Amino acid sequence: MGQDPTSEKEYCPAVFVDPVTGDCLFQGRVVTDPAVLALIREHGAIAEDEAVVWLPASMRQMIVDAVTSYEQGLRGHGQPGFADLLSKATRSAVHLEMRDHYGPSQGFADWQAGGSGRIDDGGRWKRLIGEAVGRGVRVRRARIVSEPVSDFIRYEHMVTDENVDAGEEVRWLPRRQASGILLPHADYWMYDQRLVVFNHNAGNGDHLPEAFEYISDLRVVRELVGSFEMVWERAIPHAQYKIV
Known part of the structure; x- marks a missing residue:
């Protein structure tokens, strides 16, 4: 659906949609700040096989599009790093x-x-x-x-x-x-x-x-x-x- 336009390192943060299931996949920076993780745990446990990832605000529309407007067969621009x-x-x-x-x-x-x-x-x-x-x-x-x-x-x-x-x-x-x-x-x-x-x-x-x-x-x-x-x-x- 899109990649972070502000990243300097291979434009890694990205939003994907599984074309078969419609599930969303998010690639972003893994959050390790104990304070942030503690705040999140106040709303639910973080399982051992789960990770909290950070995506910049500039990608908000990509996330919305992934949830609301993905069309079968759609592929991102695929800009290679x-x-x-x-x-x-x-x-x-x-x-x-x-x-x-x-x-x-x-x-x-x-x-x-x-x-x-x-x-x-x-x-x-x-x-x-x-x-x-x-x-x-x-x-x-x-x-x-x-x-x-x-x-x-x-x-x-x-x-x-x-x-x-x-x-x-x-x-x-x-x-x-x-x-x-x-x-x-x-x-x-x-x-x-x-x-x-x-x-x-x-x-x-x-x-x-x-x-x-x-x-x-x-x-x-x-x-x-x-x-x-x-x-x-x-x-x-x-x-x-x-x-x-």
């Missing part, structure tokens, strides 16, 4: 980044406040990339940046060792060296040189959860394959790129 798309790649996954700031970023905020800027994701990214590389997928990330670099790029460069450790190849291309390369309108991931997922951002760099654009038209894809390879050929490997 990065993990799902990467799991289906067999040869390559490339990422082109062209902005000098992305947000909101918990790690960047921590770094600005004097912290390490390294946010623990439980090893999730390393597992995703490691599994892909392990089955023969080459994962490359190219970043086109303005110089002198922004504070965000300075932070991003500092934590890129985590991408490399996970198994990515990362290169940097100063924007002034990208002359003559026909670059696309937005950042993207491209899988197996067949599917391109553009990621549109707001003017201030904020991620827009619903602003993904999926392209498989080979007339478009072939142009992006060519331009990415030109960027990659000119770009500087991460270990050699020095921040200025």
